[in-house]
Amino acid sequence: MISPLTELLILHLPFLFNFTIGLILAESSFWLSQLFGRLHPMMVHFPIALVLAAVVMELFTLGNFRHSFRSGIRFLVIIGTISALFAALMGWFLAENEGITGSTLDLHRIVGVVSAGISVLLLVLLRKSELNPSASSIKTYRFFLFLTGIGVGLAGHFGASLTHGEDYLTEVLPKNSDEQAPESLTVDIATFASTLSPDQEILLVTNVRSILAHNCYKCHSGSKIEGKLRLDEKEFVFAGGENGPVIIPGNPGRSELIRRISLSKNHKEVMPEKGKLLSKEEIQLLTFWVEKGAPWPDGVAQQSIYRVAALAPRKPNLPSAKPGLENPIDRWVDQYFQENKLNWGEQIDDRTFLRRAYLDLIGLLPSPEELAAYQSNTDANKREIQILKLLDRKDDFAQHWLTFWNDALRNDYTGTGYITRGRFAITDWLYTSIRDNKSYDQFVKELLNPNEKSKGFIEGIRWRGTVNASQRTEMQAAQNVGQVILGLNLKCASCHDSFISDWKLEEAYAFANIFADSTLEVSRCEQPTGKLAKTKILWEELGDIDSLATKAEKLRQLADQLVQPANGRMYRTVVNRIWKQMMGRGIVEPVDEMDNAPWSQDLLDWLAVDFVENGYDLKRLIYQIASSRIYQRQSIAVESPEKLMAEDFKFQGVIRRRLTAEQFSDAVAEISAPLFDSVEVKFRPYQLIPEAKDNRGFARASLVANNDFLKALGRPNREIVSTSRDSQASLLQALELSNGEKLNKALVKGGEKWAETFPDPLALTENLYAKALLRKPSPKELEVAKKVLGSRPEPTAVQDFLWAVFLLPEFQMIY
The missing domain is CATH 1.20.1420 (A middle domain of Talin 1)
Incomplete structure (x- = not known):
């Protein structure tokens, strides 16, 4: 009480x-x-x-x-x-x-x-x-x-x-140290003539804007306006603040801006008020600029403080082949290894290769019989042959890669929007597209200029009730297309000018306007501005969009212009995504931030152009990676995900990673008992394609509705785009694997099945190890198994034994 x-x-x-x-x-x-x-x-x-x-x-x-x-x-x-x-x-x-x-x-x-x-x-x-x-x-x-x-x-x-300031936490990180500031922050004033040429004016004001961006925007930009002063755009700079103009062109002595930045550190009016003061060279440059009349030629773009990747494609000359390094990927990797003084690791054995290839290409474990047949094959090219066989298992391939594309295209079977008809599934279209290996340019065209079956991606989610402007379906489409297809983040720029890139609010709305039935009104931080959005692709060099055209015509124009080979960014993005899926870490990370520096620009550029030149073939790209020598080297263990994102990351090979929720579920179902009943299966491929019916006796996890078990193991809810999953074990995962009802039911059924099939503990142990781990148990493991199982295995003892095997790192990891 x-x-x-x-x-x-x-x-x-x-x-x-x-x-x-x-x-x-x-x-x-x-x-x-x-x-x-x-x-x-x-x-x-x-x-x-x-x-x-x-x-x-x-x-x-x-x-x-x-x-x-x-x-x-x-x-x-x-x-x-x-x-x-x-x-x-x-x-x-x-x-x-x-x-x-x-x-x-x-x-x-x-x-x-x-x-x-x-x-x-x-x-x-x-x-x-x-x-x-x-x-x-x-x-x-x-x-x-x-x-x-x-x-x-x-x-x-x-x-x-x-x-x-916005970067209060991040500015102390090593990557944001002063040494990493753009080299063009200051220039040699002595090189300027007494009368500035047009080129010198542009150079000068570009450096001035960089200084303002690094030192002043945290308090005087669109995100925060102190004293009614903004310094992020020309008209605001010369308008001044609440006490009038801060710049008097030609007279730095009367310019408040110059006075404030020149004060001593302890003065109450010094600017910046917090953080590091401007350097002597920066103050001199700003003073010189004001003295010269504060020139600001029309059309001068701000010097970006962010890395901006090139849009156009680029195909560098391929390094010469060496014995054993004929695959183009290996040639680029070898060049990278030489430059960074790294060594090639050892080649993995047949058992490790087969397990890795099966899980990466079709998401299933190979059987002991398949391993035996593969090991008995003496063909020198048997690995390449095996990869082609796996890629030819169309439905197994489609059911595995369906998970990857469902995450990226936020397609699911249940969830917000489906009940109220404010969201549309694209599963039928997506499955057939993967199964038939539809060319990627056509794949994207049908997403952007959709038919009835593929419209769900750009239609977004019509949320119930009132939502903010950045969640309207047109803006969702712009954000999703930007993230998935182009590898850029427009979420900040959907509300205000971005804090993390050069993208502006008006540019995000111009892109979103392509997906609109009528012209959108621009809202800044949920406040309508009264301005109507333009209609443009993010990169105007790709072409124009007719702002007066119907929505259908605008989408057709967008689809045609985005997929053209001149859009090198789009093809670098998909190549990078497939590389990460196979290798555990993208050439660029995060994969949604394609303006970040790749560990090998040449490899990324070459793969993207090669992908275009060879028919936009995703299976060919996967084969190219899987058949490379670097894919078949020993995996690299990484202590934490942060190491993969570090600026000093050095690529050495395949990253050791955990089975996904779907891979783990399918492996348990194959060895023990199915985890999902018929009610949970929401997509049955054989209803779409009769020959696609699965004969394994269990439903692939990619085809079932999301549930607590899959969520605990990392499957997202797919109400937003998800292009990466955390491979690290979590407390929730440990609890679900230890006490979860769904796994326990599968273990109970599996224990009964194995105990009935193998009354001899030795035979049971050897067969279980062969099926789960593709190897024989060691003498020590046989000794432990005999103690657990006794002279005649009981279902409860077998259940515990199965559980112990499923929790082994050897089972849960892709080595």
Whole structure:
């Protein structure tokens, strides 16, 4: 039971809050509201600390709601809610009185106010759960407690971005150190003539914009506008801020910008106020620019502070072949190894190669009989022959690669939108496209200029209720096409000018307009601007889109122009995705950020052009990779995923990785018993293609609806594009494999089957190892198995034995 004081506070909290607001608003003096506003940074830390402490304490009560911590949690929630409401109020005064605007502030304000509102609801739910501690009321209360904790944490993050800049956390990372700054930040002023030529003006202002971008944008750009001053675009730079112009062309001595950046570090008016001051050379360059009249020729683009990959295709000259290195991939890898003083690893044996190839190409384990037949083959080219055989198993290939494309094209069988007919499955079209090895250019054309069966990708998800502008289906289409087909992130630019690239809000809307029935109105951070979007491809050199055409005609034009060979980016993107799927790490990482530097630009460029020149053939690309010497080398163990993303990453070969949720499920089903019943199977290929019917006796996991088991092992919900899965083991996965109902049922059936088939423990052990691990058990393993199974294996003992084998790293990993 809650105390009378607690109940009184909960019941009267809205009144107390409204009374406080009225009291403050009744005071008309500006200084008082400004004072309350400036208390916001102090007050805001209370709800963050208190609510997060309550969340941590609540974790200790999961098994016992009446835990001794309950009174402490109640106290923290009450005080945290009160302080959250007052922090939100003071934050409102701060924003109104200090002249700060921008998208980051908007996010901070929205998340903060919503979190404060949820915290009030949390108090009501806490009271209800303590008066009537039913399972549903406790779950609801805990859900909103964790939600509030996330909310106050996010609000705090956006608040830190406001006070310290967008890159407050990332600027200390090695990759963002001063040594990595663009070389063109400063130029030799002595090289400029007394009268600047047009080329010198362009060079000068380009460097000026780079200095502003690196030092000023965190407080004076579209994301955050302090003192009503923006320095990210020409018109704003010369308009100045709340106190007038900050630049007087020709007179640096009267220019406020030059004065502020020239002050000493401890001066209260120095700029930048936080972080590193401008260097002597940067100040000299800005002063020189103002002295020369602050030239800013029309059409001068900002010097990008980001790496921007080339659009056009490029086919470098292939290195000469060497004995054993005839495959073009191996020639490029050998060149890379020589440049980086790396050695080729040892070639894997037949057993390891066959298992790797089966799992990578068709997602299944080879049988002991298939291994024996392969090992007895004396053909020198038997690996290439085996790869071709696997690629020719059309339905096995399609059912395995269906998972890859379902993730990327966010196609699934159940989920948001299907019930309300606001989402369309593309499974029939996708399956036949993979099975028939449809050329990739045609594949993309049919996604972008779709028929009834392939329209689901660009139609997006029509969410129920009101959604923000960046979730409207046209913008979803732009984001998804950008991410999957072109390897770029438009999500930031769908709300405001991007913080992570040069893409602008207007460019994202111009691209989204291609997918619209009528002209879109541009919204910046959910606020309509009154501007109508243009209609353009992201790279104008690929061609124009007729803005007056129908949606169908615009999509046809888009499809034709994006798939042309001149769009080298599109083909680098797909080549990079297939490479990662086979090798465990992309040539470029992350695979959705194709402007990042590849570990081998030549290999990436060559593969992309070769892919185009040979008919956009995905199976040929997969064969090319699988038949390479580097694919058949020993795998590389990586300590953590961060190592794969490190800037100093050195490619050495195939990355050792864990079986996917679907691969693991199919392997368990093949060895023990099926994990999924007929109700869970949502796609039956033989209804589409009669000869596609599977004769293994179990449904491939790629064909079933998502469930808790598959989610725990890493399958995404596919309501958004997912182009990478985490190969690391997780706590949730460990719990599911240890106590999950679905695996347990399969183990029970498998234990009964194996115990009945093999009453002799030795025969059972040898056959299980042959089927699961493609090898004989060692003497030590036989000894352990005999102890577990006894003289005559019982189903329960076999069940435990199966489980132990399935948890072996040798079973769970692709070596």
